[in-house]
Amino acid sequence: MTTGPPRPVLKDKKALVVGIANEHSIAYGCAAAFRELGAELAITYLNEKAKPFVEPLVRKLEAPIFAPLDVSKPGELEALFARLATEWGRLDILVHSIAFAPKEDLQGGLLDCSAEGFKVAMDVSCHSFVRMAKLASPLMKDGGTLFAMSYHGAQKVVPNYNVMGPVKAALEAACRYLAYELGPRGIRVHPISPGPLKTRAASGLRDFDLMLNEAVERSPVGELVDIMDVGFACAYLATPYARRITGGTVYVDGGVNIMA
Numbered sequence: 001m002t003t004g005p006p007r008p009v010l011k012d013k014k015a016l017v018v019g020i021a022n023e024h025s026i027a028y029g030c031a032a033a034f035r036e037l038g039a040e041l042a043i044t045y046l047n048e049k050a051k052p053f054v055e056p057l058v059r060k061l062e063a064p065i066f067a068p069l070d071v072s073k074p075g076e077l078e079a080l081f082a083r084l085a086t087e088w089g090r091l092d093i094l095v096h097s098i099a100f101a102p103k104e105d106l107q108g109g110l111l112d113c114s115a116e117g118f119k120v121a122m123d124v125s126c127h128s129f130v131r132m133a134k135l136a137s138p139l140m141k142d143g144g145t146l147f148a149m150s151y152h153g154a155q156k157v158v159p160n161y162n163v164m165g166p167v168k169a170a171l172e173a174a175c176r177y178l179a180y181e182l183g184p185r186g187i188r189v190h191p192i193s194p195g196p197l198k199t200r201a202a203s204g205l206r207d208f209d210l211m212l213n214e215a216v217e218r219s220p221v222g223e224l225v226d227i228m229d230v231g232f233a234c235a236y237l238a239t240p241y242a243r244r245i246t247g248g249t250v251y252v253d254g255g256v257n258i259m260a
């Protein structure tokens with residue numbers, strides 16, 4: 001007789017979730033889905049201003065580790081992983097669900113994006129994932145799963161997505177290369193591409209409500225996705241049932257991406 005995966009399926013798994021700003025955040029959907037399936041959580045908050053919005057969610061999710069993380073502050077990422085090493089000694093799942101571009105650079109076209117704005121957007125929204133993968137991989141002693149949130153604007157031109165298009169394209173390419181480099185160590189890497197969701201980050205995009213309307217009209221499923229749809233898709237990919245899946249962009253968008 002063979003023994004299958006444990007029940008619940010993420011029982012005893014240790015998951016770091018980066019990117020919860022409030023209860024609307026995609027990262028919160030991931031954390032809630034992992035918790036429902038038995039995982040133990042480490043959750044970060046951006047800074048003291050953001051902390052009170054995240055703290056009640058951390059209590060709800062019974063997360064034993066709650067730590068500050070601004071990826072643009074030297075040393076904070078290293079301090080977080082040092083704490084994970086001390087308190088957990090290992091890690092199974094990591095979610096990178098953060099993005100940033102200066103407003104003036106985000107709201108203009110790519111041609112008008114400043115060099116500094118491009119650099120900041122690329123560093124916070126893409127290279128920080130590579131840094132996280134580097135620090136997480138030694139803790140993933142029995143393999144693991146890394147997730148990064150992308151968007152369809154990485155692959156096709158989405159009006160008003162501007163500089164974030166090239167940045168997300170780089171993020172998806174980084175996921176493929178990391179999947180290749182980490183695959184031999186049993187670590188799988190998934191770029192996730194959710195459909196549009198009304199979150200704080202999305203409110204920085206010009207005409208975002210039009211993007212929502214269009215997503216409903218164009219979706220074969222005829223409905224917007226919600227954060228739990230994204231969370232449970234990630235949860236599935238973190239289970240042994242998905243152990244041969246890595247590197248490819250996984251759309252959680254009700255099928256919008258297949259439409260002409």
Ligand SMILES: NC(=O)c1ccc[n+]([C@@H]2O[C@H](COP(=O)([O-])OP(=O)(O)OC[C@H]3O[C@@H](n4cnc5c(N)ncnc54)[C@H](O)[C@@H]3O)[C@@H](O)[C@H]2O)c1
Nearest residue numbers: 019020021025026046070071098099149196197199200201
């Ligand atoms: N909302 C959408 O329609 C949508 C669709 C596809 C992909 N995404 C992506 O999903 C991810 C999460 O965004 P969201 O929509 O949940 O919005 P959100 O505003 O809830 O989350 C964005 C998070 O990024 C964090 N962040 C920004 N700069 C940071 C820094 N320097 N260090 C650490 N954290 C930082 C914020 O604190 C916040 O928690 C982003 O990568 C976004 O591009 C969003």
